[in-house]
Amino acid sequence: MSNPLADMAKPDVIFCIGTNMTECHPVAATGLKKAMARGAKLIVADPRRIKLAELADVYLPIRVGSDVALLLAMAHVIEREGLMNRAFIEHRTAGWEDFRRNLKAFTPEWAAAICEVPAADIERAGLIYGRGRPAAIYYTLGITEHICGVDNVQSLCNLALMTGNLGVEGGGINPMRGQNNIQGCGDCGAETFVFPGSVKIDDVAARDKFANAYQRPDLDLGQAMTKVTGLQECGKSIHAMLIDGENTVVSDPDRNHCEHALKSLDHLVVIDIFMTETAKLAHVVLPATAWAETDGVACNTERRVQRLRAAVPPPGEAKPDWWIIAEIAKRLGIPGFDFQSPADVFNELCSLSPTYGGLDWERVSRESLNWPVPTKDHPGTPILHTEGFTNGRGRFMVLGYRDPAEVVDDAFPVWLTTGRRLQSYHTRTQTGRASGIDYLLSEESLEVNPADAEAWGFLDGDWAIVTSRRGEVKIKVRSTDRSPRGTVFASFSFADVPVNNLTGSGYDPTTHTAELKVCAVRIERAPVTLESAHDPREPENAHAR
Amino acid sequence: MSATATERELTMTLDGEAVGFRAGETIYQVAQRTKKSIPTLCYDERLEAFGACRLCVVEVDGVKAPVASCTTKATAGMVVRTDSPIIEKYRKTLLELVVSENREVDVSPLRGFASQEFTTLVDRYGARTGRFKGRQSGTSNKTDDNPFILRDYDLCISCYRCVRVCAEQEGDYAITMMNRGFGTQITTEFNGRLKDSACTFCGQCVQTCPTGALADKKALRAADLPGEIAKTRTICPYCGVGCSVDLLTKGDRLIGVQPAMDGPANQGALCIKGQFAFDFVQHDDRLKKPLVRQPDGSFKETEWDEALDLAAAGFRRSLKEHGRRSIYGIASGRAPHEAAYSMQKFIRAGFGTHYIDNCSRA
Ligand code: SF4
Ligand code: SF4
Ligand code: FES
Numbered sequence: 001m002s003n004p005l006a007d008m009a010k011p012d013v014i015f016c017i018g019t020n021m022t023e024c025h026p027v028a029a030t031g032l033k034k035a036m037a038r039g040a041k042l043i044v045a046d047p048r049r050i051k052l053a054e055l056a057d058v059y060l061p062i063r064v065g066s067d068v069a070l071l072l073a074m075a076h077v078i079e080r081e082g083l084m085n086r087a088f089i090e091h092r093t094a095g096w097e098d099f100r101r102n103l104k105a106f107t108p109e110w111a112a113a114i115c116e117v118p119a120a121d122i123e124r125a126g127l128i129y130g131r132g133r134p135a136a137i138y139y140t141l142g143i144t145e146h147i148c149g150v151d152n153v154q155s156l157c158n159l160a161l162m163t164g165n166l167g168v169e170g171g172g173i174n175p176m177r178g179q180n181n182i183q184g185c186g187d188c189g190a191e192t193f194v195f196p197g198s199v200k201i202d203d204v205a206a207r208d209k210f211a212n213a214y215q216r217p218d219l220d221l222g223q224a225m226t227k228v229t230g231l232q233e234c235g236k237s238i239h240a241m242l243i244d245g246e247n248t249v250v251s252d253p254d255r256n257h258c259e260h261a262l263k264s265l266d267h268l269v270v271i272d273i274f275m276t277e278t279a280k281l282a283h284v285v286l287p288a289t290a291w292a293e294t295d296g297v298a299c300n301t302e303r304r305v306q307r308l309r310a311a312v313p314p315p316g317e318a319k320p321d322w323w324i325i326a327e328i329a330k331r332l333g334i335p336g337f338d339f340q341s342p343a344d345v346f347n348e349l350c351s352l353s354p355t356y357g358g359l360d361w362e363r364v365s366r367e368s369l370n371w372p373v374p375t376k377d378h379p380g381t382p383i384l385h386t387e388g389f390t391n392g393r394g395r396f397m398v399l400g401y402r403d404p405a406e407v408v409d410d411a412f413p414v415w416l417t418t419g420r421r422l423q424s425y426h427t428r429t430q431t432g433r434a435s436g437i438d439y440l441l442s443e444e445s446l447e448v449n450p451a452d453a454e455a456w457g458f459l460d461g462d463w464a465i466v467t468s469r470r471g472e473v474k475i476k477v478r479s480t481d482r483s484p485r486g487t488v489f490a491s492f493s494f495a496d497v498p499v500n501n502l503t504g505s506g507y508d509p510t511t512h513t514a515e516l517k518v519c520a521v522r523i524e525r526a527p528v529t530l531e532s533a534h535d536p537r538e539p540e541n542a543h544a545r
Numbered sequence: 546m547s548a549t550a551t552e553r554e555l556t557m558t559l560d561g562e563a564v565g566f567r568a569g570e571t572i573y574q575v576a577q578r579t580k581k582s583i584p585t586l587c588y589d590e591r592l593e594a595f596g597a598c599r600l601c602v603v604e605v606d607g608v609k610a611p612v613a614s615c616t617t618k619a620t621a622g623m624v625v626r627t628d629s630p631i632i633e634k635y636r637k638t639l640l641e642l643v644v645s646e647n648r649e650v651d652v653s654p655l656r657g658f659a660s661q662e663f664t665t666l667v668d669r670y671g672a673r674t675g676r677f678k679g680r681q682s683g684t685s686n687k688t689d690d691n692p693f694i695l696r697d698y699d700l701c702i703s704c705y706r707c708v709r710v711c712a713e714q715e716g717d718y719a720i721t722m723m724n725r726g727f728g729t730q731i732t733t734e735f736n737g738r739l740k741d742s743a744c745t746f747c748g749q750c751v752q753t754c755p756t757g758a759l760a761d762k763k764a765l766r767a768a769d770l771p772g773e774i775a776k777t778r779t780i781c782p783y784c785g786v787g788c789s790v791d792l793l794t795k796g797d798r799l800i801g802v803q804p805a806m807d808g809p810a811n812q813g814a815l816c817i818k819g820q821f822a823f824d825f826v827q828h829d830d831r832l833k834k835p836l837v838r839q840p841d842g843s844f845k846e847t848e849w850d851e852a853l854d855l856a857a858a859g860f861r862r863s864l865k866e867h868g869r870r871s872i873y874g875i876a877s878g879r880a881p882h883e884a885a886y887s888m889q890k891f892i893r894a895g896f897g898t899h900y901i902d903n904c905s906r907a
Contacts, residue, residue, distance in 0.1 A: 005786065005810050006809075024784065025784055025785070025786055026715075026745060026747065026816035026817075027786050027788055027810075027811050027814045027815065027816055027819075028786050029716075030714055030715060030716060030814055033715075033716035037716075176784075176785060176786075177784075177785030178784060178785055178878075179783075179784065179785060179878035179879050179904070180780065180781065180782050180783055180784065180785060180787065180878075180879055181877075181878055181879060181880065181881060181882070181885070182785060182878030182879075182903065182904070183785060184881070184882050184885060185876055185877070185878045185880075185885040185903040185904075186903070187882070187885075188876075188882050188885035188886040188889060189885075189886070189889040189893075189901075190874075190876035190885035190886070190888050190889040190901055190902070190903050191889075191901070191902060191903055192899050192900070192901055192902045193899075196886065196889070201899050210893060214890065214893055214894035215894070216893065216894050216897045218897045219893060219897045220897060220898055220899055222899075223898065223899060224899050225873070225898070225899065225900045225902075226902055227873075227875055227902035227903075227904075230873040230875075230900060230902065233873075237867070237870060237871060238871055238872070238873045238900075239863045239866070239867050239871040239872070240859055240860050240862075240863035240871060240872045240873070241872070241873045241874070241875065242860075242872075242873075242874045242875070242888070242891065243874075243875045244874075244875065244876050244877045244880060244884055244888050245877035245879060245880050245884070246875055246876075246877045246878070246879075246903070246904045266859065266862070266863060267859030267860065267862065267863055269856045269859065269860075272832065273831055273832060274828075274830050274831065274832060275830070275832060275836075279832075282838065283837070283838045283855070283859060284835065284836070284837055284838070284852055284855050284856045284859070285832065285835065285836040285837075285844065286835050286852060286853075286856065287831070287832035287833055287834060287835060287836075288832075288880075290825075290826045290831070291779075291782035291826065291879075292779065292782075292792055292799055292823070292826045293826065294881060296880075296881025296882060296883050296884070297881055297882040297883070298780055298787065298881055298882065299787075299882070300780075300785055300786060300787025300810055301784075301785035301786060301787065302787075302810065304787060304809065304810060306780050306787055306789070306809075306810075307778075307779070307780075308779050308780055308881055309777050309778060309779040309792075310777075311775075311777035311779065311792040311794050311799060312792075312794055312797055312798065312799045312826070312827070313797055315827070315831045315833045316831075316832075316833020316834055317833060317834050317835070317849060318831070318832065318833060319849070320883070320884075321877075321880050321881075321883070321884030321887065321888075322883040322884055322886075322887040324853075325884070325887040325888060325891050326887060327849075327853045328853060328856050328857050328860070328891070329887075329890075329891050329894075329895060331853060331854065331856075331857035332857050332860055332861060332895060334891065334894050334895040335894065336890070336894055337887075337890075339887075342881070342883045345882075345883040345886055345887060346882055346883055346886075348886070349882060349886045368809055433824070433825035433828040433830060434821065434822035434823065434824050434825050435692065435763065435824055436691075436692030436693055436763065436821060437817075437821070437822055439690075439691060439692050439740070440740065440746065440817075
């Protein structure tokens, strides 16, 4: 996030796109509700009539995967009406003229046909956002999990740049991260494109620094390999894998492909707290300590670095992840793994990361700061870009609209979009084992517009077979106005309803983020069998009570 | 006019001492800042002051009746007494009245963050008496079968904190107040189960309740466990908001979670996951020993040394047979920095590649 969570109560205009905030980040949504109580205006763009939509001044139920078209048209309106922040554009940005010329064609009428919402509403959204002082953008995976994920984010940047909503209190572009330490994972360099501190791997100076620090003179300059490619290469060029606590098989798109990939490895080591579907494919499974048992550090979505503290001992012989990884490394003769404590590990990270340079274990145990914290006396940086951008000027990107990797056709006539639910979390290895959660959410269902359900001959609770080009799942139908006609929704939280069998139609060419949000499916009645008469979930949930 | 100038200009007298204040501050806020301890029951600093319990009354020169300090704004030159004998007597009588309405005063601290506020005040004022034997307002709801929130309204004192936190903080408006006076009852829209209301089970009403009338059912399961309750400050394990929480433990057991009111990301707020979904940690399914796959596909528990040797041997073999570009690492967005940092170092220092990624791409 460019701005802190505390800023959420401050904007004049809030634009939420692709974020089901009340369900996925309910605590953050409380700030938003406060802003609205103060009179802030809310624009919501989401294919599904989520709860947030009920609160919106303008609700845009855009067709899945059409975000870029909407954002281009909003920029068009802002430019046409002269609502730009000219001083900001002149002093802080580059590429405005090209961008401006390109905008001419993207009228609200043009976008209306793609997004399937009225041009007048797009016009209104453009005017409201353009007049907001400040206006803040919030988004989540709904924006990034597309083949055009980078274009989506760039389009949001363009809007914020042209209106000068970066580097100001209550403004910004704010991605809401889904996992407690996914931001930190990137901060630590556990991401193929960057070293610790978000420095690119093709930066010569950084490469030399890490080659030196890690005693690895032949460290590659550049040459990233994303997880997507890594999985595709399993059994071809990749033969051994170390997976730390991620249930790849259930959470990744195209489950069949993923399972097949991991099975074709010569060697798979999984570190986890439960015997997940992924761990079951491993050659060696190593038990890790869990949250509440592990001392460490995490970074939240607003770049706030915070201490995690152990309160109870781990079960049996479970060990902290860092210890396990270090032990394997030492056995392989990899230098620099003589860590005695989590503090040793964290302090090494701080010594190598420019954004964490002013932090150390002792300091994060005392106070929580937003990075960058370059020096020991630096107070942290709640708002980014107040003075300037890392690379000088903020650059406008000239973009066009692309269809999703897969569009509906006669064989697969329905859009499927996926997401998360309030009561459960990711692949449920955690919430599925917390008592009481079943009381509220014990099974997955396919959300279908009531008119569609009727047209397709489904009553609530009927079983349907959902088929995409990659696989099929059996799932119960639930009709709800949240789904627009022709679009159905399911979450990927239940292992026994592996919705990710269906997804995975394509990837963003730059980041390799999977197109998890959209795919084309066909929906048919499930034949009545003994199995569907008997709820297949019973055994899995038996231990959760 | 700068803020500091304003502060210097505005002064009032509090228990004989001159104190400065900012325009808009209530008497209670000024008193808090100067470390006076005015008792309150219906006050939660995150919410609009409400003025229902009247426990926070103070004497103001020139005003006949005592005034509620939580709702009265400080004004320049005001002379206030927070602890005169008359005021203290008034508070004691009020508390005795409230005590007489309730089935019990002493409740388990596991009920909720603020559950001890009432007991503490009753003790401070020695108000434990059966003098009023009055009728009680609120009747416990025994039919709501939800596994999270006990609705023990026999202990309700009608401070409205739950209703207000739900509306003001959560924006959920799941609960309201029915009737007035002794007929007062906290309830949901259709007087039914929370599950059938707009309730999201965030637990905020539980944590602000000063008497334990609303209580944490999951934590209460540990009421009979021996041992002292300890609290450890940490961060919620679920989403990226990073709410601060206090873990409640007894000995080696994790028994509950309470929100940290001073948490920088959440200011006391939590959602159902952070509040109630903590017990996956000590679930029976946890892996307790290293496991090694056997030729027949089953897993066998082994000692650490053997498992680590096998883990390393596989990478060594791959390195030898296929070279350094044959090994890949996937880090977790749920493990701490130390895990993520070690994972990327394992790959970069071990094999000189950048063949490391995490789950953010899916
Ligand atoms: S748990 Fe949360 S949503 Fe439910 S009644 Fe209490 S405050 Fe309201
Ligand atoms: S309590 Fe809820 S909102 Fe807060 S970090 Fe946890 S999951 Fe996120
Ligand atoms: S705290 Fe002031 S009236 Fe209750």
